[in-house]
Amino acid sequence: MTKEHGFDTLQVHAGNTPDAATGARQVPIYQSTSFVFKDAEHAARLFNLQEVGYIYSRLTNPTVDALAARITTLEGGVGGFCCSSGHAAQIMALFPLMGPGLNIVASNRLYGGTITQFGRTISRFGWSCKFVDFDDLDAVKEAIDDNTRAVFCESIANPGGYITDLDAISAISDAAGIPLIVDNTSATPYLCRPIEHGATIVVNSTTKYLTGNGSVTGGCVVDSGKFDWSASDKFPSLSQPEPAYHGLNFHEALGAMAFTFHGIAVGLRDLGMTMNPQAAHYTLMGIETLSLRMEKHVANAVKVANWLEADPRVDYVTYAGLDSSPYKDRVAKICPKGAGALFTFAVKGGYDACVKLVDSLELFSHVANLGDARSLIIHSASTTHRQLSPEQQEAAGASPNVVRLSIGIEDADDIIADLDQALAKATA
CATH class of the missing domain: 3.40.640.10 (Type I PLP-dependent aspartate aminotransferase-like (Major domain))
Incomplete structure (x- = not known):
């Protein structure tokens, strides 16, 4: 080759x-x-x-x-x-x-x-x-x-x-x-x-x-x-x-x-x-299916991120593929095939709402990993970034009111439905 x-x-x-x-x-x-x-x-x-x-x-x-x-x-x-x-x-x-x-x-x-x-x-x-x-x-x-x-x-x-x-x-x-x-x-x-x-x-x-x-x-x-x-x-x-x-x-x-x-x-x-x-x-x-999976990951991430950004229960979404993102201009230059499928969003209600959200999801897996075919979630402030100071958490994009999503290759509508029902419980 x-x-x-x-x-x-x-x-x-x-x-x-x-x-x-x-x-x-x-x-x-x-x-x-x-x-x-x-x-x-x-x-x-x-x-x-x-x-x-x-x-x-x-x-x-x-x-x-x-x-x-x-x-x-x-x-x-x-x-x-x-x-x-x-x-x-x-x-x-x-x-x-x-x-x-x-x-x-x-x-x-x-x-x-x-x-x-x-x-x-x-x-x-x-x-x-x-x-x-x-x-x-x-x-x-x-x-x-x-x-x-x-x-x-x-x-x-x-x-x-x-x-x-x-x-x-x-x-x-x-x-x-x-x-x-x-x-x-x-x-x-x-x-x-x-x-x-x-x-x-x-x-x-x-x-x-x-x-x-x-x-x-x-x-x-x-x-x-x-x-x-x-x-x-x-x-x-x-x-x-x-x-x-x-x-x-x-x-x-x-x-x-x-x-x-x-x-x-x-x-x-x-x-x-x-x-x-x-x-x-x-x-x-x-790796034999990498391109096929990444295309689906990106397509799903775009759809999910746009839905989350429009949801009143969400403060903000960090996905670079959104038109509102300050990193949008870099996508075409650095990642021309898409902004990936990893991002965070802030839940209204802060730390406690994030924990409730994670515990209420059914399709998502709560794991310390990313890049799986399955959709994954984690509350970084209490797990992967727990050892950092509040200032470091903020700089890294892992504040207490934020959860990280790794969007999988399932049906995007099913991913959104799971987030919808979990957000309803987390912000009730």
């Missing part, structure tokens, strides 16, 4: 050829921890990164590699690797770039777990994060300093569905000589291709829309191959000799594939955030 094929073709065929041993049409599940070497010389070449092949499934596995190749192709990157979750993908993306005393600049509109990971957990590595409103471009510029090693945002922010102006942000990161990392989970490469808007690295939680059925967790990191890691001395892991590989200089030896090989040969080797082959198999099957 080549990148010249259409998206619908690539989502079915990329990374997949008939199995050489059996002719199996679907990618087999290679449920094996290890792989037999041809001889001692073959083993030595694999361990020296002189030859590409399979050693141990913590590093690479044929099923997982097929998934990485498919997502990389859909995102328009040069290389990528999969790992155990979306959170793992974020750490894996940062790992080659960071060191004690260094920082990242991140949007303050992020998934609550990411805000906690960046705001608290990474400090144990000696890293730090500056959270900034990415609609304030001057604030983003001012936050970048000599110790900044990455800029991080979501293409469509969770939970509010806000769309980031990736072109403007990438211009800032380029001028500073640092990579832009974009979490594309809520959009998927069907709705948004961040690399085309200047992203250096794209991460996805494959748990969500890519798999599409809430069955397995996973993450993927895709490299654009366009960043010059040797342009400065800021990224020694990629531009200077690596002692564990006899002084190999990843960027000098591997060029555009330097980041990908480092992620596997050092990141997965030492951090062990490995995706299992069965999870990769489920996700490969899910």
Whole structure:
């Protein structure tokens, strides 16, 4: 498969050829921890990164590699690797770039777990994060300093569905000589291709829309191959000799594939955030229908969001696809096929009404997930964003009077009917 094929073709065929041993049409599940070497010389070449092949499934596995190749192709990157979750993908993306005393600049509109990971957990590595409103471009510029090693945002922010102006942000990161990392989970490469808007690295939680059925967790990191890691001395892991590989200089030896090989040969080797082959198999099957599902997700979201906005029991709706949204103009530029299916709305009656709404729904599932074929709801302030301060909740779009919807692919009228009866009970 080549990148010249259409998206619908690539989502079915990329990374997949008939199995050489059996002719199996679907990618087999290679449920094996290890792989037999041809001889001692073959083993030595694999361990020296002189030859590409399979050693141990913590590093690479044929099923997982097929998934990485498919997502990389859909995102328009040069290389990528999969790992155990979306959170793992974020750490894996940062790992080659960071060191004690260094920082990242991140949007303050992020998934609550990411805000906690960046705001608290990474400090144990000696890293730090500056959270900034990415609609304030001057604030983003001012936050970048000599110790900044990455800029991080979501293409469509969770939970509010806000769309980031990736072109403007990438211009800032380029001028500073640092990579832009974009979490594309809520959009998927069907709705948004961040690399085309200047992203250096794209991460996805494959748990969500890519798999599409809430069955397995996973993450993927895709490299654009366009960043010059040797342009400065800021990224020694990629531009200077690596002692564990006899002084190999990843960027000098591997060029555009330097980041990908480092992620596997050092990141997965030492951090062990490995995706299992069965999870990769489920996700490969899910991606085969990605475009079909995303079109239905978006169509339903547009209909539901418009209905909610017109309902007197609702204070406001954050869906970027609404004509009233301040992000409406960005849809055509950043997400030309639609604004996704993730957004929030504020319920009149505040916190208590939100809790009553969640408990009154019948079709919706109350879960800490998104991107499922089923419609999902959560009250972020009491769950996913509970650990944040009121100010952080407000900035992230997760205020106490707000619920987050992930609109599924059911009949839109049934989704609306369920919300209608639940709102009636919540605001009685």
